[in-house]
Amino acid sequence: EDKVVQSPLSLVVHEGDTVTLNCSYEVTNFRSLLWYKQEKKAPTFLFMLTSSGIEKKSGRLSSILDKKELFSILNITATQTGDSAVYLCAVEANSGYALNFGKGTSLLVTP
Amino acid sequence: DGGITQSPKYLFRKEGQNVTLSCEQNLNHDAMYWYRQDPGQGLRLIYYSQIVNDFQKGDIAEGYSVSREKKESFPLTVTSAQKNPTAFYLCATPSGGGNTGELFFGEGSRLTVL
Numbered sequence: 066e067d068k069v070v071q072s073p074l075s076l077v078v079h080e081g082d083t084v085t086l087n088c089s090y091e092v093t094n095f096r097s098l099l100w101y102k103q104e105k106k107a108p109t110f111l112f113m114l115t116s117s118g119i120e121k122k123s124g125r126l127s128s129i130l131d132k133k134e135l136f137s138i139l140n141i142t143a144t145q146t147g148d149s150a151v152y153l154c155a156v157e158a159n160s161g162y163a164l165n166f167g168k169g170t171s172l173l174v175t176p
Numbered sequence: 177d178g179g180i181t182q183s184p185k186y187l188f189r190k191e192g193q194n195v196t197l198s199c200e201q202n203l204n205h206d207a208m209y210w211y212r213q214d215p216g217q218g219l220r221l222i223y224y225s226q227i228v229n230d231f232q233k234g235d236i237a238e239g240y241s242v243s244r245e246k247k248e249s250f251p252l253t254v255t256s257a258q259k260n261p262t263a264f265y266l267c268a269t270p271s272g273g274g275n276t277g278e279l280f281f282g283e284g285s286r287l288t289v290l
Contacts, residue, residue: 074216099278107266107281108219153218157277162226163209163234164279166218 067092069156071167079175082144086170088154089136098130098137099164101153108153111139144174179203182267182282189254189261189289197252197285199267208250209279212236213264222265225250254287262289 068091078084090098097115101108112121117132125144130137141148151171155164180201189195199208207226211219221234225244239258244250254261264286268279 069218071218097277106283108279110271110278110280113278155219162232163221163224164219166211166220168216168218171216 067156067158067165069154069165069167071152071154071170073170074168075171075173077173077175078144080144080146082174083140083142084144084172086139086141086152086154086172087136088139088167090154090156090167091135092156092158092165094159095132096157096159099155099157100128100137100139101155103151103153103169104149111152141172144172146174146176148172149174180267180269180280180282182265182285184285185283187285187287189287191289192256194253194255195261195287197254197265197267197287199250199252199282201248201250201269203269203280204247205269206247207270208244209268210234210240210242210250210252211266211268213266213284219266222252261287263287 070089072087097113099113100111112128114130120129125142128139151169153169154167183198209224210222213219220236222240223242225231228244228247231242231244241253264284266284267282271278271280
């Protein structure tokens with residue numbers, strides 16, 4: 066059975082801190098790993114990673130995938146209160162029909 | 177603008193009542209998905225449809241039903257057989273129009289059973 070495990074489940078930091086969110090997975094015939102940010106309603110897409118060791122970066126957010134060790138990290142530097150959200154990791158298999166999501170990490174950035 | 181629209185945003189129902197959540201997309205996409213989200217939980221797949229007039233059960237289909245009579249519409253009915261229907265329901269379609277990959281979500285429907 067495919068599994069996606071995120072850690073920590075919740076995190077509180079101060080503005081300006083750097084945070085690292087973790088996602089480990091077990092999936093047959095891995096195709097891609099995706100990160101989403103969910104504030105109040107719909108999750109919004111952040112990154113898709115398919116190749117190991119490649120870093121995807123967008124502003125203060127970056128993510129890297131380790132296909133050998135079966136995990137990914139999402140880094141947020143110089144956090145702002147607007148980064149407060151639930152961050153979801155999802156994995157897609159070649160033989161799959163839908164994304165398999167982890168439980169998410171709830172991040173709270175305090176002023 | 178192309179997009180995916182869910183309605184209603186908030187819904188209350190009494191126990192024993194069926195309720196139907198609407199999901200409409202004007203992106204001309206074949207694949208559509210319904211996910212359920214509970215507090216502190218990730219998204220769990222209820223049903224998906226890869227083409228009109230066809231749909232498949234996801235991981236938690238019990239107590240739910242769907243139809244896909246039109247390409248742009250994928251309504252979800254929460255039946256009285258669903259034991260814990262209070263949840264946040266999200267409809268999605270692949271952003272690129274194919275199957276899976278990056279999903280584009282509607283704004284969600286929050287169902288509360290009184």
